[in-house]
Amino acid sequence: MLLSADRRSALSHLFFQGVVQPHARRAEFQQQIREELWGRRPRFVVLPGGQYEHLKDDPLVKEIIAWLPKEYHTIGVVDIYPNKSQFIWDPPPERAVPQTLFWVIVMERN
Numbered sequence: 001m002l003l004s005a006d007r008r009s010a011l012s013h014l015f016f017q018g019v020v021q022p023h024a025r026r027a028e029f030q031q032q033i034r035e036e037l038w039g040r041r042p043r044f045v046v047l048p049g050g051q052y053e054h055l056k057d058d059p060l061v062k063e064i065i066a067w068l069p070k071e072y073h074t075i076g077v078v079d080i081y082p083n084k085s086q087f088i089w090d091p092p093p094e095r096a097v098p099q100t101l102f103w104v105i106v107m108e109r110n
Helices: 026-040 049-055 059-071
Strands: 044-048 072-080 085-089 103-109
Touching: 026 059, 044 049, 049 103, 059 072
Parallel strands: none
Antiparallel strands: 044 103, 072 085, 072 103
16 A cells, blocks of 8 residues: 655655565665654654564564554554455554454554
8 A cells, every 4th residue: 555645754665575674785774764763753653454464573663563652642543354444533442453454553643
């Protein structure tokens, strides 16, 4: 999924897989992500679940996931079903966790 918000992205890497896959520039890319995410502190962070399932065991992804709740709070959860999507804005804590394999979480900086 690719969205346009008519502004520059907080991160310079469009595809996160290239940041976590083993290759010669991996450490450089990961440091760049840390500097951009921690330094730019975007107002919103959008987490797509389809990518997360493939990346969740990477140390950088775990680091980001541990950091996010300290700086951001969930303002929207989308569960994507085969024939529909369910949007929940300002979810109570028990509904801030997606129920499906394909989901989107929208977080806002505290």
